Amino acid sequence: MQAFTTLTGIAAPLPLANVDTDKIIPARFLKTIKRTGLGVHLFDTLRFDGAGAERPDFVLNTQPYRHAEVLIAHENFGCGSSREHAPWALLDFGIRCVIAPSFADIFHTNCFKNGILPIVLPREVCDRLMEDAEMGGNARLTIDLARQVVVRPNGEEVPFAVDALRKHLLLNGLDDIGQTMQRAPAIDAYEARVRQRAPWMLGITAT
Amino acid sequence: MAATAKTLFDKVWESHIVEQLEDGTCVLYIDRHLVHEVTSPQAFEGLRLAGRTVRRPDATIAVADHNIQTSDRSQGIAEPESRIQVETLERNVAAFGVPYFPVRDARQGIVHIIGPEQGISLPGMTIVCGDSHTSTHGAMGALAFGIGTSEVEHVLATQTLLQRPAKNMLVQVDGQLAPGITAKDLVLAVIGRIGTAGGTGHVIEYAGEAVRGLDMAGRMTVCNMSIEAGARAGMIAPDDTTFAYIEGRPYAPKGEAFDHAVEYWRTLPSDPGAHYDRVVTLHASEIAPMVTWGTSPETVLPITGVVPDPAAVEDKAARVQMQRMLDYMALTPGQKLAEIPVDVVFIGSCTNGRIEDIRAAAAVVRGKRVAPGVRAMVVPGSGLVKLQAEAEGLDRVMLDAGFEWREAGCSMCLGMNPDKLTPGQRCASTSNRNFEGRQGPGGRTHLLSPAMAAAAAITGRLTDVRELT
Numbered sequence: 114m115q116a117f118t119t120l121t122g123i124a125a126p127l128p129l130a131n132v133d134t135d136k137i138i139p140a141r142f143l144k145t146i147k148r149t150g151l152g153v154h155l156f157d158t159l160r161f162d163g164a165g166a167e168r169p170d171f172v173l174n175t176q177p178y179r180h181a182e183v184l185i186a187h188e189n190f191g192c193g194s195s196r197e198h199a200p201w202a203l204l205d206f207g208i209r210c211v212i213a214p215s216f217a218d219i220f221h222t223n224c225f226k227n228g229i230l231p232i233v234l235p236r237e238v239c240d241r242l243m244e245d246a247e248m249g250g251n252a253r254l255t256i257d258l259a260r261q262v263v264v265r266p267n268g269e270e271v272p273f274a275v276d277a278l279r280k281h282l283l284l285n286g287l288d289d290i291g292q293t294m295q296r297a298p299a300i301d302a303y304e305a306r307v308r309q310r311a312p313w314m315l316g317i318t319a320t
Numbered sequence: 321m322a323a324t325a326k327t328l329f330d331k332v333w334e335s336h337i338v339e340q341l342e343d344g345t346c347v348l349y350i351d352r353h354l355v356h357e358v359t360s361p362q363a364f365e366g367l368r369l370a371g372r373t374v375r376r377p378d379a380t381i382a383v384a385d386h387n388i389q390t391s392d393r394s395q396g397i398a399e400p401e402s403r404i405q406v407e408t409l410e411r412n413v414a415a416f417g418v419p420y421f422p423v424r425d426a427r428q429g430i431v432h433i434i435g436p437e438q439g440i441s442l443p444g445m446t447i448v449c450g451d452s453h454t455s456t457h458g459a460m461g462a463l464a465f466g467i468g469t470s471e472v473e474h475v476l477a478t479q480t481l482l483q484r485p486a487k488n489m490l491v492q493v494d495g496q497l498a499p500g501i502t503a504k505d506l507v508l509a510v511i512g513r514i515g516t517a518g519g520t521g522h523v524i525e526y527a528g529e530a531v532r533g534l535d536m537a538g539r540m541t542v543c544n545m546s547i548e549a550g551a552r553a554g555m556i557a558p559d560d561t562t563f564a565y566i567e568g569r570p571y572a573p574k575g576e577a578f579d580h581a582v583e584y585w586r587t588l589p590s591d592p593g594a595h596y597d598r599v600v601t602l603h604a605s606e607i608a609p610m611v612t613w614g615t616s617p618e619t620v621l622p623i624t625g626v627v628p629d630p631a632a633v634e635d636k637a638a639r640v641q642m643q644r645m646l647d648y649m650a651l652t653p654g655q656k657l658a659e660i661p662v663d664v665v666f667i668g669s670c671t672n673g674r675i676e677d678i679r680a681a682a683a684v685v686r687g688k689r690v691a692p693g694v695r696a697m698v699v700p701g702s703g704l705v706k707l708q709a710e711a712e713g714l715d716r717v718m719l720d721a722g723f724e725w726r727e728a729g730c731s732m733c734l735g736m737n738p739d740k741l742t743p744g745q746r747c748a749s750t751s752n753r754n755f756e757g758r759q760g761p762g763g764r765t766h767l768l769s770p771a772m773a774a775a776a777a778i779t780g781r782l783t784d785v786r787e788l789t
């Protein structure tokens with residue numbers, strides 16, 4: 114996983130609530146067996162018309178937002194399907210950070226696993242960042258994960274919260290599977306206790 | 321002893337903690353891992369690249385359901401990309417030793433139908449799948465939730481997940497459902513009440529007389545759609561209805577082991593006085609047959625209602641979004657819901673693809689004909705549901721009425737197999753999501769119960785099923 118330390122980039126405004134993962138990437142593009150190459154399908158129905166031509170009014174089809182690295186949205190971003198193809202598509206397009214008043218739980222977790230930082234900020238703050246984003250290429254946002262601040266174009270620093278463990282993994286680009294595997298003795302001990310107490314819990318073929 | 325009183329969720333959560341880390345994150349043990357073809361290829365690939373194995377193949381079960389066709393499959397999967405994905409799953413389960421129900425096995429079906437059906441999903445367990453509707457299995461009294469592909473890989477490798485505890489939410493439905501009102505109406509009413517983000521960060525426990533009165537199929541329908549209320553999971557305390565359902569299922573404990581299990585399962589229901597972070601109460605008698613009008617499951621109203629008017633919405637962003645929904649759905653404010661014509665009727669999915677759902681639809685359809693110009697289809701949730709329905713003659717009832725009778729799978733619930741809406745088509749669907757394009761690009765979805773879907777097929781428009789029976 115690519116580490117996330119600081120990022121200075123263009124932010125795209127997407128003032129929509131309940132952006133579901135079907136909208137981020139429709140199911141018909143989930144037939145891939147890879148994690149990469151999904152950026153071309155990001156927001157497919159918002160970005161392209163039925164004939165595959167770009168919709169000129171969609172934010173990511175306009176300059177400078179074709180190069181956006183941050184996305185600002187409204188409440189409940191990433192709701193619906195658990196598909197990790199959604200963060201994969203965002204990442205492949207170049208988005209490394211999404212800022213919204215709230216996120217759906219599974220999408221929120223999926224972001225961290227892929228080096229994308231989801232930041233929760235109150236709606237009023239998001240609205241101000243949305244205004245910054247609307248200023249285009251002259252108004253870059255800086256996200257500093259170590260210090261946990263978003264720096265607005267006017268220099269104002271907006272603090273945000275993040276879980277300590279997730280921050281650590283993200284800052285260092287660490288694979289949490291490797292970390293958990295070091296806890297194998299504790300997992301072994303847990304399984305031994307279940308085998309004693311309720312063997313039918315352990316395996317599907319156990320009974 | 322209110323201080324130590326625990327909820328069902330607390331009990332299942334606490335009994336699965338392997339270790340608690342300094343920041344409160346828990347290493348949570350996972351009892352059952354269900355795997356399907358769409359969200360697993362990259363996880364198995366990750367294992368391979370890191371030289372890792374599946375820690376507990378015997379606690380894992382795989383099946384293909386999302387992108388297989390539901391027409392004849394004797395010649396295999398027709399669509400090349402879908403075939404590659406299913407073949408990839410088959411290669412992966414063979415290489416890693418994971419049990420698998422092949423496409424032509426009668427036990428094949430939608431992953432959330434077959435878990436309970438086979439006795440794989442049991443009370444008190446932690447159950448995960450790379451699929452948000454894993455919440456379905458919470459009907460057993462399990463903690464069951466959807467995960468992303470990276471987490472699928474994490475579970476395959478370690479049989480655990482790194483999780484922080486959710487908050488507890490109680491949805492209490494008092495009184496009894498009126499005749500003709502189903503579990504689907506109940507859960508749509510709940511989502512309408514709390515909204516699509518109302519359960520975010522919470523596990524919902526459904527309780528109250530109306531919930532107790534549901535059979536297991538109905539409880540699964542309710543828990544299934546917890547994710548549509550934003551909740552991590554939905555749970556219902558196990559009781560005699562649960563135990564009677566489980567007994568004798570192929571992978572359920574047998575004999576003495578079953579008795580021991582029941583003894584344990586009886587300790588799971590929430591203690592009196594247990595604390596919930598949020599409580600929502602509904603009265604069952606106020607729930608009517610429900611139908612969605614927009615492109616979010618929270619946009620739901622009784623069938624007796626009318627399409628809402630954006631002009632009446634104060635918040636500008638919300639008003640714009642409602643107008644966008646109405647444009648997409650091609651509806652006008654004030655239009656009666658019961659006058660909206662439909663082109664397609666879809667009965668199936670992990671929400672409503674069980675034998676009880678097909679029985680409910682058949683009861684409405686029996687002796688009637690599908691309206692001219694309407695395409696109506698029944699897609700059983702598993703091969704075994706299909707066989708059971710055929711043994712009861714329900715396939716004949718549906719076929720004689722003009723329905724298609726198809727092979728098990730996710731089908732038209734999501735637009736990734738040949739069963740899709742075409743742009744502009746309007747569908748009365750028993751599935752769980754009415755998002756733009758969910759059933760095919762440009763398709764328009766109205767969510768409702770199997771009985772309501774059957775009624776719509778007969779009249780050719782959204783219909784109050786109570787008028788037909």
Ligand code: SF4
Nearest residue numbers: 453669670730733734
């Ligand atoms: S039936 Fe629909 S919701 Fe259920 S698992 Fe299949 S695609 Fe997902």
